[in-house]
Each structure stands twice: as structure tokens, then as C-alpha cells.
Amino acid sequence: MKDAKSCTTIDEVRQQIDRIDREVMELLAKRQEYVCEIIRFKDDEESIVAPDRQEQLYQQRRAWAEELNLSPEMIEDVYKTMVRHNIQKELELHKQTKIS
Numbered sequence: 001m002k003d004a005k006s007c008t009t010i011d012e013v014r015q016q017i018d019r020i021d022r023e024v025m026e027l028l029a030k031r032q033e034y035v036c037e038i039i040r041f042k043d044d045e046e047s048i049v050a051p052d053r054q055e056q057l058y059q060q061r062r063a064w065a066e067e068l069n070l071s072p073e074m075i076e077d078v079y080k081t082m083v084r085h086n087i088q089k090e091l092e093l094h095k096q097t098k099i100s
Contacts, residue, residue: 001016001019002016004016028082032086032089035086035089035090036089036093038090039090039093039094039097042090042094044094045091045094048087048090048091048094049087054083057079057083058076058079058080061075061076061079062075062076
């Protein structure tokens with residue numbers, strides 16, 4: 001990977017951003033695999049929504065963001081969106097396992 005400061009054109013910067021975005025998406029896909037598997041350990045909708053776990057997750061991600069000089073607000077927004085979608089996925093999977 002090329003160091004950001006060594007890029008000499010806007011195209012080089014964009015290529016690196018695109019490469020990083022692809023890596024981020026690959027990691028999100030791997031994370032989604034775990035989200036789909038965690039349903040095996042959850043017995044009801046309350047354990048899926050898990051508001052205490054959500055709050056713990058957001059606080060930890062905010063702390064990590066600060067360590068990495070990222071906006072904690074932006075990271076929390078990203079994770080809230082992701083968790084909302086993950087909860088929907090888990091609820092769908094939970095419903096399917098109840099039907100089976």
C-alpha cells in the first residue's frame with residue numbers, strides 16, 4: 001500500500017481510497033457472517049435487540065475512534081446504522097428458525 005503523502009496525483013489518491021474501501025467491505029462481509037451465526041446463541045427477540053450490549057458497543061467504538069483520531073460521532077453513526085441492519089437480519093433469521 002502506498003503511503004498517502006507519497007501520492008502525486010488525485011488518481012493515485014482515489015485508487016488507494018477505492019482499495020481501502022474494498023478492504024473495509026470485505027471485513028464488513030466477514031462481520032456479517034458472524035452476525036448470521038450469533039443467532040444460534042440467542043433465544044428471543046430481546047436477546048437480539050440487546051440494548052445494553054448496543055450501548056456497550058457504541059461506547060467502545062467511540063473510544064477506539066478517539067484512539068485512531070477519528071470522529072467518535074461519525075463512528076457511532078456508522079455503527080448505529082450497521083447494528084440496526086444487523087438486528088433486522090437477526091430477527092429475520094430468528095423468525096425463519098422458529099418456522100422450521
